[in-house]
Amino acid sequence: MFGGKMITIDIELKDKPGELLKILTPISRHGANVISIIHSREEKRGGKVPVRIVIDVDDKEKLKKILEDLEKEGAIIKKIDGKDKKVYLDVVVIGHVVDTDVRDTIDRINEIGLVEDLDLIMPHPDKESSAMMRIIVDEDKIEELFYLFEELEKEKGLLFIKSIF
Amino acid sequence: MDIIIIGFGAIGKGVAKVLHEKREYLKKNYEEFKVVAITDSSGAAIDEDGLDLLKAIEVKEKTGKIKNYPEKGKEISSIDVIRNVKADVVVEVTPSNLETGEPAKTHILESFRSKKHVVTANKGPLALCYKELIEEAKRYNVIFRHEASVGGAMPIINLAKETLAGNEILSIRGILNGTTNYILTKMEKEGLDFETALKEAKELGIAETDPTQDIEGLDTAAKIVILANSIMGMNKTIKDVKVKGISRITPEALFLANKRGYTIKLIGQIKDKHLIVEPMLVPIDSPLNVKGTLNVAMFETDLAKEIVVVGRGAGPIETASAILSDLIHIYNSMKK
DSSP states (O other): OOSSEEEEEEEEEESSTTHHHHHHHHHHHTTOEEEEEEEOGGGOBTTEEEEEEEEEEOOHHHHHHHHHHHHHTTOEEEEETTEEOEEEEEEEEEESTTTTTHHHHHHHHHTTSEEEEEEEEOSOTTSOEEEEEEEEEEGGGHHHHHHHHHHHHHHHOOEEEEBOO | OEEEEEOOSHHHHHHHHHHHHTHHHHHHHSOOOEEEEEEETTEEEEOTTOOOHHHHHHHHHHHSOGGGSTTTEEOOOHHHHHHHSOOSEEEEOSOOOTTTOTTHHHHHHHHHHTTOEEEEOOHHHHHHHHHHHHHHHHHTTOOEEOGGGTTTTSOOHHIIIIITTTOOEEEEEEEOOHHHHHHHHHHHHHOOOHHHHHHHHHHTTSSOSSOHHHHTTHHHHHHHHHHHHHTTOOOOOGGGEEEOOSTTOOHHHHHHHHHTTEEEEEEEEEETTEEEEEEEEEETTSTTOOOTTEEEEEEEETTTEEEEEEEEOOOHHHHHHHHHHHHHHHHHHHHO
């Protein structure tokens, strides 16, 4: 999906003079081109104006930095290319992670999000092991994911330690 | 202002010590804060002209019983002292009981009925029947303060209700138990397992002989119930809290967390009407990452946004600091 691609970013801005200008600066600073801006003041809700920006950006890291900076400037990022914004959730799992069918655990998490990375330490076969996972998940699916954690905790005697955000 | 101290353990003695040390300061800025009675499970020392606080501490430390206070000591129940001794304020500092709230609950209600203001550090009755206590205080037109019940010396309840007045508190999260924070810090720093770190905490007197309430998260749960009710206007009890403790945390889990820029802390939080106590991954650079026995609380408010307080969550003098500020508040209200 990368290599000079147009990305549509849906955000919400405060309805105040200068807000739009503030968010354009980081985009150009990171060397991306703004293709179009739709500023829908007539759709204002709760003092916030929806804005759709289409930019041309050539790599994933740059996009990430732009998104971070947009948030720093006070924009709320709603969607990227029409998809809800993904969040990274780091989780430590303690228990007999491997013996309780780690494949099944990951598969079930992958039905909701995506396990991107797994780091595991088994100190001794009798002792509980610890694993670190990074899960990518849609923001609105987090509750569903937490519910699955509870289910897995009961079923497999695991303990999920979630990151604060 | 005449004060009765109910309960003469570590906290009660801390209050006596602070009132003694601050006597000149109090007289100069307010008036004499006179302790007219001190009780424990053995009986009481009563003197309308004011007890000698250093002597009271000495008697308790030497004999274990306040009723041995020379001449003025006798066998009498705390309830009878509350009913019959003339005073403005009762300081209730008996040990917290998270199952029944007693005997503190009865002491507090009895104080209200005899028209005495109450300051307490006791979590039990607050976590079990907050609403009833507030309504009874209102009914008898007395003041009820409990800053010391959460976070020891750290200003938290009065900070939210008074200093941040006008703000809506949207969420609260924090570390409200020094023992678990000490254990996790120790495990992280030295790679110790949970049992070893706990043993060390016991040897240092940081963990109690029976540390169950701390390590299983119940102490934190009681505190967030108090915060939810007193700051956020909820009507919760300790049974409404989802609780997980720290006894399963491994040094490997801390190692993995560190590798990714996190630490593990026992966090109590109130968010969207949910009360949860569980170990969580906290970013290393987060203001919630406080070490050792320190406590921390972060409020998210509509106007002031995030507010963070850090402080000592336990200790007799630290807790007495919060009790003294409540006593001064009552003094100021009485003078109006």
